Amino acid sequence: MKKILVTGGAGFIGSNFCNLSRKKFDVIALDNLFLGDKRNLDDEVTFVQGDAGSVEDLDKVGPVDYVLHLAGTSSAPLFAEDQFVEGYVNSVRCFVTTLDWARRNGVKKFLYASTSSLYANNPMPLTEDQHVKPPNHYAVTKELYEHCADCFHKVYPDMDLIGFRFMSVYGPNEEAKGKYANIISQFAWDIARDLEPVIYGDGSQTRDFTSVRDIVQGITLAIETEKKLGSKIFNIGTGRATSLNEIVSALAEAFEKPVRPKHIENPVKEGYVMGQHADISKIQAALGYQPKVILEDGIKEQVKQLRVERIKESSSDSLR
Numbered sequence: 001m002k003k004i005l006v007t008g009g010a011g012f013i014g015s016n017f018c019n020l021s022r023k024k025f026d027v028i029a030l031d032n033l034f035l036g037d038k039r040n041l042d043d044e045v046t047f048v049q050g051d052a053g054s055v056e057d058l059d060k061v062g063p064v065d066y067v068l069h070l071a072g073t074s075s076a077p078l079f080a081e082d083q084f085v086e087g088y089v090n091s092v093r094c095f096v097t098t099l100d101w102a103r104r105n106g107v108k109k110f111l112y113a114s115t116s117s118l119y120a121n122n123p124m125p126l127t128e129d130q131h132v133k134p135p136n137h138y139a140v141t142k143e144l145y146e147h148c149a150d151c152f153h154k155v156y157p158d159m160d161l162i163g164f165r166f167m168s169v170y171g172p173n174e175e176a177k178g179k180y181a182n183i184i185s186q187f188a189w190d191i192a193r194d195l196e197p198v199i200y201g202d203g204s205q206t207r208d209f210t211s212v213r214d215i216v217q218g219i220t221l222a223i224e225t226e227k228k229l230g231s232k233i234f235n236i237g238t239g240r241a242t243s244l245n246e247i248v249s250a251l252a253e254a255f256e257k258p259v260r261p262k263h264i265e266n267p268v269k270e271g272y273v274m275g276q277h278a279d280i281s282k283i284q285a286a287l288g289y290q291p292k293v294i295l296e297d298g299i300k301e302q303v304k305q306l307r308v309e310r311i312k313e314s315s316s317d318s319l320r
């Protein structure tokens with residue numbers, strides 16, 4: 001069985017990847033538990049508590065065939081004010097340290113998380129070849145990863161480097177992210193606690209909500225392909241735009257109770273993303289990716305697995 005290190009493996013996407021892939025790969029989750037929770041992981045997944053920016057901690061993992069690098073400062077508000085320096089340092093240190101460690105240890109493929117936030121308010125559908133101008137520090141770190149990967153690959157062409165611009169990901173295991181979680185989780189937690197979900201504006205804003213299962217599918221295809229990919233960027237989404245009003249309706253159906261959201265004036269005056277949906281033709285053509293999870297089914301599955309008692313911080317002041 002091929003061995004894969006998942007940095008940030010106890011986090012939202014990482015834990016879902018580890019749990020869903022543990023029969024296919026020998027997965028090792030490394031996480032410093034900054035936003036992750038070891039309880040997200042199935043018992044069969046090997047867990048190493050450590051820092052992805054520390055060679056000593058990475059060495060504890062031993063030799064692996066692939067690295068899926070998800071560790072880092074995973075949300076734009078985590079770069080605010082007194083967290084600004086540590087936000088950058090953590091993300092950049094983790095990325096370059098893990099990348100260099102992977103090369104020195106003969107890793108075949110280095111897969112990493114970029115973000116769809118890079119697209120800001122670009123015209124849709126969002127394609128990987130569009131010019132991007134990162135709208136915040138979080139997106140700047142992800143664009144840096146992409147440029148760093150390209151330069152690295154020119155010097156060390158043997159290792160494939162594959163970056164994923166995930167769209168808006170939803171699914172189970174987000175409780176430990178608290179107010180940094182996806183809006184579907186935040187609305188679900190509100191409804192579970194009989195609170196009104198708060199929507200900025202009229203609720204017509206859209207996102208390309210993508211089940212974490214489809215994210216895992218895209219990553220897995222990139223790992224398993226025999227094609228030499230070089231240094232590549234792929235969107236992973238559904239290609240479909242869904243409004244927040246539609247999300248509230250789907251949640252009401254999943255909870256089997258009426259939900260009345262509270263609409264407030266949008267406090268974000270500049271750069272708020274009103275719409276998002278990806279062009280997924282590049283990953284479809286290269287890897288045969290096809291989104292499989294129907295949004296309403298994915299939301300029902302997530303609601304079934306809610307563990308509200310594990311939420312780290314109150315979502316009442318959540319960031320939308």
Ligand SMILES: NC(=O)c1ccc[n+]([C@@H]2O[C@H](COP(=O)([O-])OP(=O)(O)OC[C@H]3O[C@@H](n4cnc5c(N)ncnc54)[C@H](O)[C@@H]3O)[C@@H](O)[C@H]2O)c1
Binds near residue numbers: 013032035075094165
């Ligand atoms: N969730 C989304 O919608 C989304 C969209 C686009 C991109 N991404 C990116 O995908 C990746 C995973 O996202 P997520 O939603 O699972 O976030 P997450 O915060 O749940 O996962 C990141 C994990 O990394 C860990 N971590 C942070 N710094 C670390 C360090 N120095 N050493 C070891 N572990 C460390 C955290 O504890 C956390 O468990 C992130 O890089 C994020 O920026 C996520």
